[in-house]
Amino acid sequence: MRAGTVLTGGFVLLVAATWLTALFATPARAIEAPAPGEVVKAFYGDYVEASGARAVGSNPLVERIYRSSELLSPELIAEVDTFLDAPQPGLADPFLLAQDIPVSVAVGCASVDGDRAEVVVDMFWGGNATPSQRLVTLKRLEGQWRIAAVSF
Numbered sequence: 001m002r003a004g005t006v007l008t009g010g011f012v013l014l015v016a017a018t019w020l021t022a023l024f025a026t027p028a029r030a031i032e033a034p035a036p037g038e039v040v041k042a043f044y045g046d047y048v049e050a051s052g053a054r055a056v057g058s059n060p061l062v063e064r065i066y067r068s069s070e071l072l073s074p075e076l077i078a079e080v081d082t083f084l085d086a087p088q089p090g091l092a093d094p095f096l097l098a099q100d101i102p103v104s105v106a107v108g109c110a111s112v113d114g115d116r117a118e119v120v121v122d123m124f125w126g127g128n129a130t131p132s133q134r135l136v137t138l139k140r141l142e143g144q145w146r147i148a149a150v151s152f
Helices: 002-025 036-056 075-085
Strands: 104-113 116-125 128-141 144-151
Touching: 036 104, 036 116, 036 128, 036 144, 075 144
Parallel strands: none
Antiparallel strands: 104 116, 116 128, 128 144
16 A cells, blocks of 8 residues: 555656746747737726826927827937927827817727737717717737827
């Protein structure tokens, strides 16, 4: 009986060792890139939150915090830089297409066509139950979805 216990215990150790070896020897799976809707939700969640800080003297657009966002295409970053560097830049925030800050945003489903996607964003404004919509266009660059444009 004792020999059977040792044999069974040895078998369990062999199986465990084999399983651990297979687990750690398996190549790491590639981390999946966030879907277009997730990219839009992440960007606007952070941007609207940072924009809400304007009341205490901070302005993320003027401070150009968008430049460090990995969620925006390099072309959109350059376009916004050009917009802000103009002698008399427009009055509307180029990401919100408005002067005011929405109280909340709701991100719709993405429509994907190859390396291009579109996501509708509903922006809710204080005192108005009816949202206004923005169309966010994304491009897949080097396997990652990036916001390329915002329009009405």
